[in-house]
Amino acid sequence: MKENKYDDIEFFNQYKKMSRSVEGLQRAGEWHELKKMLPSFKEARVLDLGCGFGWHCNYAVEMGAKSVIGVDISEKMLQEAREKTTSPLVEYIKMPIEDIDYPEESFDVVISSLAFHYIDSFQEVCRKISNLLVKGGDFILSVEHPIFTAEGSQQWHYDAQGNPLHWPVDRYFEEGPRKAIFLGEEVVKYHKTITTYVNTLISCGFEITKLVEPKPADYLMDEPGREDELRRPMMLLISARKK
Amino acid sequence: MKENKYDDIEFFNQYKKMSRSVEGLQRAGEWHELKKMLPSFKEARVLDLGCGFGWHCNYAVEMGAKSVIGVDISEKMLQEAREKTTSPLVEYIKMPIEDIDYPEESFDVVISSLAFHYIDSFQEVCRKISNLLVKGGDFILSVEHPIFTAEGSQQWHYDAQGNPLHWPVDRYFEEGPRKAIFLGEEVVKYHKTITTYVNTLISCGFEITKLVEPKPADYLMDEPGREDELRRPMMLLISARKK
Numbered sequence A, B: 001m002k003e004n005k006y007d008d009i010e011f012f013n014q015y016k017k018m019s020r021s022v023e024g025l026q027r028a029g030e031w032h033e034l035k036k037m038l039p040s041f042k043e044a045r046v047l048d049l050g051c052g053f054g055w056h057c058n059y060a061v062e063m064g065a066k067s068v069i070g071v072d073i074s075e076k077m078l079q080e081a082r083e084k085t086t087s088p089l090v091e092y093i094k095m096p097i098e099d100i101d102y103p104e105e106s107f108d109v110v111i112s113s114l115a116f117h118y119i120d121s122f123q124e125v126c127r128k129i130s131n132l133l134v135k136g137g138d139f140i141l142s143v144e145h146p147i148f149t150a151e152g153s154q155q156w157h158y159d160a161q162g163n164p165l166h167w168p169v170d171r172y173f174e175e176g177p178r179k180a181i182f183l184g185e186e187v188v189k190y191h192k193t194i195t196t197y198v199n200t201l202i203s204c205g206f207e208i209t210k211l212v213e214p215k216p217a218d219y220l221m222d223e224p225g226r227e228d229e230l231r232r233p234m235m236l237l238i239s240a241r242k243k
Helices: A009-017 A019-027 A031-037 A055-062 A075-084 A122-132 A194-203 A226-230 B009-017 B019-027 B031-037 B055-062 B075-084 B122-132 B194-203 B226-230
Strands: A045-049 A067-072 A090-094 A107-113 A133-144 A164-169 A176-182 A185-191 A206-212 A235-242 B045-049 B067-072 B090-094 B107-113 B133-144 B164-169 B176-182 B185-191 B206-212 B235-242
Touching: A009 A019, A009 A075, A009 A185, A019 A031, A019 A055, A031 A133, A031 A206, A031 A235, A045 A055, A045 A122, A055 A067, A055 A075, A055 A090, A055 A107, A067 A075, A075 A090, A107 A122, A122 A133, A122 A194, A194 A206, A194 A235, A194 B206, A206 B194, A206 B206, B009 B019, B009 B075, B009 B185, B019 B031, B019 B055, B031 B133, B031 B206, B031 B235, B045 B055, B045 B122, B055 B067, B055 B075, B055 B090, B055 B107, B067 B075, B075 B090, B107 B122, B122 B133, B122 B194, B194 B206, B194 B235
Parallel strands: A045 A067, A045 A107, A067 A090, A107 A133, B045 B067, B045 B107, B067 B090, B107 B133
Antiparallel strands: A133 A235, A164 B164, A176 A185, A206 A235, B133 B235, B176 B185, B206 B235
């Protein structure tokens, strides 16, 4: 069964309240770094895998994209995305990311924000992405950082006073499902090592152009809990170019 | 002051007793992976930064290197290296890694095993390495993994029964010195993020060819404590090619 937690009503309603859902990219802790890693969208054919509310699709159009396809497994996400989107250049498709099937070299840019940690195998989809990109095309992805997903609970280890003592890492080499509590609900995420992300990209014909473990932007540091985000990386961003 | 803990007699005597010191590469937990990342040494001019006992220098000669220079800050390390080395193709030089100064394109391969976490800045030395390598030349390095160095104590977090509960991560984004106990002595190591290692290589003109967080080899799992090495990565290996 492919993961589709976002069509669970309770979970979706919680997700909708997150500041990144309400206010979009400016409230997403990694956006200030991801933005710098994006290529030019001018006249680009763009594919967004796990497009969610469509923030990145709309951004790509604003930046001059010729066409954008947003793929997401969740109907609720896509409903919201369609409501937020006015440009006819964006098309949304309900589909598990794993099932994408496009002709060779039919896209110039592939983006994927915080989706691949919901997918068991990176290998197969990475090979597809390499095929559907033109030579010199760019693939930019963000995932939950392996430090964040390894142990599984996605919780700080607290001291006796209830303060976060440190972040626990365990089971790092044990790739596969982790049941964590996210927004008050049990969610399954798939831990993978940095080795797997980087070498899968390389073996699928990509050159790594940048790797960033982002700190939250300074202007977000007023939000509760953000300062703990300076203690361990929560996300991993990678940009790669098809050779 | 450049780090030279290995000329401290007590520390050095402890280091000499480690299985990787006594038996060499076969007893080093990462060797089975590092070996696969090495390029051909046939007729290569090789530079080994932080050569220690010279195991990698001697290996390069066995594999057909034309010449090998081993650089290390520690006189005691180099004494031991000279005793272990019979080939006239190897030259050992006492020098801090940071001080290397070679003409452009004077080497085909640069290797560095577990040395850069003793050095404050990776940027400057990486630029030098890029300059002294030929185009298409290879740079292969291993360091202590940022997960291993971030918090600083380099100790497991133990439960009430004295068993390792998990590995603590903290201060990840705070690059710089960490005082840890290694072999019973206080040693200063410099934490850097994966972001820093990877992007510094890329910005110095390298293409990342592989990144590996090695598990210890199966044949080493009989050593005490090795099974805990399967719970979090201790080392980070990167191979890169000068573009």
